[in-house]
Amino acid sequence: MTTSAAEDAPRVKFVTTQGDFTVEVYPDKAPKTVANFLQYVRDKHYDGTIFHRVIENFMVQGGGYDAKYNEKPTRAPVPHEGREALERGGPHNTVGTLAMARTNDPNSATAQFFINVKDNPFLDPVPLPPGDPVKKFEYHGRTYENVPRSQLLNAAQLYGYTVFGKVVSGMDTINKIKAVPTGSGGPFPTDVPQTPVVIQSATIVKK
Structure with a gap:
């Protein structure tokens, strides 16, 4: 990635109950995915949602449920751009990168995202x-x-999974989130933080 491309990358600041972190996203690598994510940010979709799936040696996932485990309504899914993003020089699923969560259907990603807390090459598109x-x-x-x-x-x-950004500040917050005690919660039998980790706000800080 060129310096100018990184300098032009939009940034989003997340304020959570465990601290703040900021991500930058790459519209030149995964344009539809980034546009989808930024629209959810503008719509305040993430405000009040939780990190509902936290696995210390894998990733932290959020953006889909409120603190009472109600799933928030979403727009139509975004087309999968993982392979194209890599072909354009985008990042792999490595520590600190931001990727879209989805079901077994590759084209099912809506609002949920995850942040890798270790290198997860098996999540990369082939x-x-x-x-x-x-x-x-x-x-x-x-x-x-x-x-x-x-x-x-x-x-x-x-x-694989579409990587479209990375944490550029506040990785210490992500490390706090990954270390919280987990168990069952709401509809989920495992991996739910026992003290909810709430996203209080997500705001575009640089366009």
């Missing part, structure tokens, strides 16, 4: 070699040959 059929392709230690490109394009397990 690049596809050129050609149709793809002459040779490796995945999880196995080699596949002469696979129709459409088959790989439609393989949900190859999509």
Whole structure:
């Protein structure tokens, strides 16, 4: 990423009950994902939501539920841009990066996001070699040959997660969040902070 691109990156400040942190996002890497995220920020969607899934050696996830575990309404899902973002030189799922959460459907991301608290390369989209059929392709230690490109394009397990930003200040806050005691809460049997970690506000601080 060029210095000028980083300098132009929009930033969002989160104020939480565990402290503040700021992320920058990369519209040149994942334009639809970033536009979607910033619209939720402008709509104050994240204000009053919690980090409902916290796994100390993995990631912290939030942006979807209020403090009473009511799921907030969302707009239509955003198309998956993970592979394109990497091809444009975007970041991988490494410590401090910001990615969209989703269901098993790659194109299901709406408002929820997560912040990696360790390097999670298995969450990265898998690049596809050129050609149709793809002459040779490796995945999880196995080699596949002469696979129709459409088959790989439609393989949900190859999509990974779209990284679209990173924490640029307040990583100490993220480290506090990842260390909070967790258990059951609301509809979730595990990984819920026993003292709610609430996002009090999310504000665009640089456009």
